[in-house]
Amino acid sequence: MSLAADLKSLTKAQRSAIWASYLGWTLDAFDFFLMVFMLSAIAKEFGTDVKAVSHGVFLTLAARPLGAFVFGWLAERFGRRPILMIDIILFSVLELASGFAPSLTSLLILRFLFGIAMGGEWGIGASLVMESIPPKLRGPVSGLLQSGYPSGYFIASLVYFLLFDHIGWRGMFMVGIAPALLVILIRMHVEESPAFEARRDKPRVNPVVELARHWKIALYLVVLMTAFNFFSHGTQDLYPTFLQKQHHFDTHTTGILAAIMNLGAIVGGIGFGIWSERLGRKKAIIVASLLALPVIPLWAFAGTPLLLGLGAFLIQVAVQGAWGIVPVHLNELSPALARGLFPGFAYQLGNLIASWNAPMQAGIAESHRDNYGLSLALVAGVTAVVLTIWTALGPERRDVDFVEEARAT
Numbered sequence: 001m002s003l004a005a006d007l008k009s010l011t012k013a014q015r016s017a018i019w020a021s022y023l024g025w026t027l028d029a030f031d032f033f034l035m036v037f038m039l040s041a042i043a044k045e046f047g048t049d050v051k052a053v054s055h056g057v058f059l060t061l062a063a064r065p066l067g068a069f070v071f072g073w074l075a076e077r078f079g080r081r082p083i084l085m086i087d088i089i090l091f092s093v094l095e096l097a098s099g100f101a102p103s104l105t106s107l108l109i110l111r112f113l114f115g116i117a118m119g120g121e122w123g124i125g126a127s128l129v130m131e132s133i134p135p136k137l138r139g140p141v142s143g144l145l146q147s148g149y150p151s152g153y154f155i156a157s158l159v160y161f162l163l164f165d166h167i168g169w170r171g172m173f174m175v176g177i178a179p180a181l182l183v184i185l186i187r188m189h190v191e192e193s194p195a196f197e198a199r200r201d202k203p204r205v206n207p208v209v210e211l212a213r214h215w216k217i218a219l220y221l222v223v224l225m226t227a228f229n230f231f232s233h234g235t236q237d238l239y240p241t242f243l244q245k246q247h248h249f250d251t252h253t254t255g256i257l258a259a260i261m262n263l264g265a266i267v268g269g270i271g272f273g274i275w276s277e278r279l280g281r282k283k284a285i286i287v288a289s290l291l292a293l294p295v296i297p298l299w300a301f302a303g304t305p306l307l308l309g310l311g312a313f314l315i316q317v318a319v320q321g322a323w324g325i326v327p328v329h330l331n332e333l334s335p336a337l338a339r340g341l342f343p344g345f346a347y348q349l350g351n352l353i354a355s356w357n358a359p360m361q362a363g364i365a366e367s368h369r370d371n372y373g374l375s376l377a378l379v380a381g382v383t384a385v386v387l388t389i390w391t392a393l394g395p396e397r398r399d400v401d402f403v404e405e406a407r408a409t
Contacts, residue, residue, distance in 0.1 A: 016189035021125035027179030029152025038169040060115035061355035067119025068348035072341030080128040091117035095176030123344015130331040131195035142328035143273015150265030161255030210338035225350025227387040234379035242372035264313035268321030288321035300377035
C-alpha cells in the first residue's frame with residue numbers, strides 16, 4: 001500500500017488529531033519566533049543591546065521544562081485533549097500580553113511565563129497523535145508534526161515581512177493571539193488518545209515514578225535533546241540578527257531569507273520523516289546531521305543574498321531533517337504509562353540545557369566584531385558531530401502497538 005493510500009485510510013478523528021497537533025506546534029512556534037525578528041527593535045526602544053534582549057529567548061526556552069512537566073502530568077491524569085486546549089489558550093494570551101510590556105523586565109517575565117505554556121504543547125500533541133495512528137505511519141506523520149516548527153517560523157517571517165514596518169514589535173506580539181482559535185477545531189473534531197482511553201478505568205500510575213524507574217533512557221534522551229536543541233536554535237534563533245547586523249539587510253530581505261530557510265526545514269522534516277520508515281530512526285538522524293557539515297561554509301559565510309538563501313535552505317533541510325524523526329523516536333522510546341509526560345519533559349530538559357544558546361552566540365559574535373556567521377558556524381558544526389555520535393550509541397524501538405501496550409500494563 002502506498003503512503004498516499006495509507007494516509008487516505010485514516011479515520012476522520014485520526015486526521016483531525018494530526019492536523020490539530022501540527023497546527024498547535026506551528027502556531028506555538030509562530031508565537032515564539034516573532035520574538036527573534038524583533039530583538040534589535042526591542043533593544044532600541046528600551047535603550048539596551050541585543051544580548052540583553054536575547055535573554056527573553058533564553059528565559060522562554062529555560063521555562064519550557066516546567067511546562068512540559070506540569071502539563072504532561074495533567075495530561076496523564078485528565079487526558080491529552082483537554083489539557084492541550086488549556087495550554088494553547090494560555091500561551092496565546094501570554095503572547096498578547098507581551099505586546100503591552102512597559103519595560104524590559106516585565107517583557108522578560110512574560111516571556112518566561114510564555115515559555116511554561118509553550119513547553120506543554122509539543123509533548124501532549126505528539127503523544128496524542130502517535131497514540132492515535134497506525135505504527136506504519138508514525139515516521140511520515142512525525143516529519144509532518146515536526147515541520148510545524150519551521151512552518152511557524154515561516155509564518156512569522158511572512159508576518160514580519162508584511163506587517164512589522166506598519167505595526168512595530170508590540171503589534172507583532174498582539175497578532176500572536178491567533179492560535180487561540182485552534183481550540184475550536186480541537187473541541188469540535190479531535191478525540192481522546194486511544195491509549196489513554198484503554199487505561200481510563202485502570203488504577204492511576206504516578207508518571208513521576210515511571211520517569212524514575214526508566215532513568216537510564218531518560219538520561220540518554222535528555223542528552224540527545226540537548227544536542228538537538230543546540231542544532232535547531234543554534235541555526236535559527238539569531239539568524240535574523242545575523243542578516244540585520246552583519247549584512248545590514250532591511251526588513252523585506254531578512255523576511256524573505258528567513259522564509260526560504262524555513263521552506264528548506266519543512267522539506268527536510270517531512271522528507272526524512274518518511275525516509276525513517278525504511279532507513280530506521282537512528283540512521284535517518286545520522287545522515288541528516290552529517291549532511292549539515294558541508295553546507296555550513298555556504299550558509300554562514302556567503303556574501304550575496306542569493307547564496308545566503310541557498311545556504312539557509314540547505315542547512316535547514318539537514319537540521320530539520322534530523323528533527324523530523326524526533327516525535328516518533330521519543331514516543332517509541334518512552335514507557336507506556338508516562339507517554340504524555342516523558343517525551344515532552346525529556347525534550348524540554350534538553351532545551352533547558354541548550355537555552356543559553358542565544359546569549360552565548362550573541363556574546364561570541366560581539367567579541368569578534370559582530371561576526372555572527374562565525375558564531376553560527378561554530379555551534380552548528382560542533383553540534384552536528386556530537387549529535388551523530390550520541391545517536392549512534394543509543395537504542396531504537398519501532399513498530400510498538402501503543403494501545404495494546406497500554407492495555408497490557
